[in-house]
Amino acid sequence: MSITVALIGRPNVGKSTLFNRLVQRRAAIIKDIPGVTRDRREGDARLGNLNFRIIDTAGLDDSNSESFASRIMDQTKTAIHTADIILMLVDGRLGVTPFDQHIAKMMHESGKKTILVLTKCEGTSGDLSIPDAWGLGFGCPIPISAEHAEGLSDLHDVLSSCFRENFDCDVDSSKLDKKKKSLPSLKISIVGRPNVGKSTLLNRILGEERSITGPESGLTRDSVSVEWDYMGRIIQLVDTAGLRRRAKVVDGIEKLSAADARRSLGKSEVVIIMFDGSVEPSKQDFSIASLAISEGRAPLIVLNKWDCVKNSKNQLLGYNNLISRTLSQAKGISIIPLSALSGNGIELLMPAVLDAHRCWNQRIKTAELNQWLAMTLEHHPPPLSAGRRIKMRYITQVKSRPPTFTIFCNLPTELPESYLRYLVNSLRDEFNLLGVPIRINLKKGKNPYVK
Template sequence: MSKAVVAVVGRPNVGKSTLFNALAGERISIVEDTPGVTRDRIYADVSWLDHEFTMIDTGGIEPDSSDIILSQMREQAQIAIDTADVIIFMTDVRQGLVDADAKVADMLRRSKKPIVLVVNKVDDFDKHVMDSYEFYNLGIGDPHPISAAGKLGFGDMLDAVIAHFPEPDILDREDDTPRIAVVGKPNVGKSSLINRLCGKQRLIVSDIAGTTRDAVDTRVRFNKKDYIFVDTAGLRRKSRIQGDIERYSIVRAVAAVEKADVVVLVIDGAEGVSEQDAKIAGIAHERGKAVIIAVNKWDAVEKDNHTMSDQIDRIHKTLSFMLYARIIFISALTGQRLGQLYEAIDQVIAASTMRVGTGVLNEIVAEAVAMQQPPTDKGKRLKIFYVTQVAVKPPTFVVFVNDKKLMHFSYVRYLENQIRQNFGFEGTPLRMITRQRDDKS
């Protein structure tokens, strides 16, 4: 079952990242200027009572002039509207109610999405809580006073957030048509691919990165089966700052991946696999989703006998964490191999929902242990008592051992590879959970 997506919107310096870090329980959204991967962690899993949701921090824009701040805030708000189930609109009690807050509140109100209005920096409730009442003037409901830095007021705020989530039984009764998220960096041909699959120009396509209008769900019937394709739009308009296009394409990818059964990562065949492709692939892997890598524009690539295998090698090198992914070479322009895409979708769905009997699973693991002895440490050897599959989407296995500390990552990977060799599981990640129990033998 997919998790709800909650997006945080607000002006620069109202404390979005502080709230995000406090709820995520670690410094994921990086405040200091560290180059590299850390800056890109703009989503996290949050648990509150019996609910789990994915939280997205849309923030991080601090331009100088107020009109640019407003245009960038509108862009953030639009992305939150497009992607989130619930929007946290964050304001600052110290700065008070400002014009930009009112303008974004108008946009959010018109979206008809549930909004939780949060007033941050209420560090002393006795002194400042009355000041938060000013925000009733926004006309989007009760302001929830909090201190993100002091972790005050979170309970009432999170209660308000989860009150907007659908009931679990409603989620379970939802349409069980497979949902396929088509993701990738801007301008690789995501919309062209969906247009081709639908046979009609549902989405606006142009050569400017980030011109797709919206995240659009498109139902397609192929060989008497229904599929729902989710286009993860770029920006509504070309951003003034190039880096924002990348950030927001990732924000949208997170939300679409969360609600998908299968992720089709579209790569530009002429350009090859990039670092941004790896970031988006990492989201799908982390979320435990079945993955197909569609190398698009293959008709435009000059080929010899080694071109395809060289491209596969490069993909495996850059996306070394998902060697299980199914790779197909397509052209959205000519329609080349698009029939194979449906076939691949069916296969990876079957793999991600496959269950393996406990008896046969333990036979395979016993053979694997006989072929490669488990690791030892200070004379103590790892013993594997029992393995059982406990979940699907992704297939999840619990391995009962005598000592968790002896279960090295490399041996977990070895067992995973043995399970794949025997049962397939192409296109889906596997989760291996190690549990310790007393050695009674």
């Protein structure tokens, strides 16, 4: 049995800092201003011998606009409903505020086991808040400092006791970790410019309101990772923040969000690049696509908001021509027109994702590669270099993900780029490596007669 713990509290009380401490990496964006976290974020936490699922939530605040606050509240209510245990965080420096009392009332009404944690208590800075914290009705508060790892042993003892008393399970869930690692998984990131519908697509795939959506641009800040079961296969979907041109990014939080999105892209296997299909593509759309290809990921283009397109046939033809010219390094990339809001065309997405992943993982026999190389050289040999013939003797695939090949030749530095592109395109057509980046490395073989 896996136990889920949710972090609940006002903005800027240290929920994301504690989340990062428990998952043992910088997963959530941290900045010393209120309201940085918006979507709930999940991760695998470890505290001593305790292994559990942790949920980071947005800060509950009554100062947001009514519609935006209600969307945040819905996400937090979902986290409270999902969790087995609540860690209610209170800023130990500021003490208990009236809104902390309001949140405590919500926790009592939820009926969930709640542990009160005083954060930012370096040394004795939170001692004055302990008497007021007792009045919230959750027993003895636990003063900690997540940033400096102080008080975590006390939190471990309380959580361990709570696990044993309220849940009939072994607190050391290493068996669960081993089982989880044995499951086949596929990591997919959804990237694109702001407000192209990335979060809406994630919600449509999952069939639930997992990420906050709305007409406002730039709602998503943290990269939201969600595990999803697709036909018995574990899929890890990652919704990322919108990427704008670097010159236009001046806000510190947006810089952190963009860096987090690029980091998620680099760790993915398949990258869904979302375009707004109702308008003409911009240079930034292709810059994001080129980034995914240069990182060696398996790319896939989704034309969202397709229900708003009037002449869809001509629009799709124009997109196909433009993408094939601009993204020639991933010739044959799949293009899926759909509407994430209505769900039209969504059934085409996952088969295309799995096809791209299969091509990205493909391995080709060395004998077949050398047969192809011999026929290619016979049909179109490389040009001479200063009167010398470039001899290509042998080819082998050194790795997949993406498909990477090494060709042994006598003059590797003299082969023109145009001929190398010809080899890539011929290799792609011969072995059906459509839509994935292909890398060819040239290497000079050793002369066996030289001592």
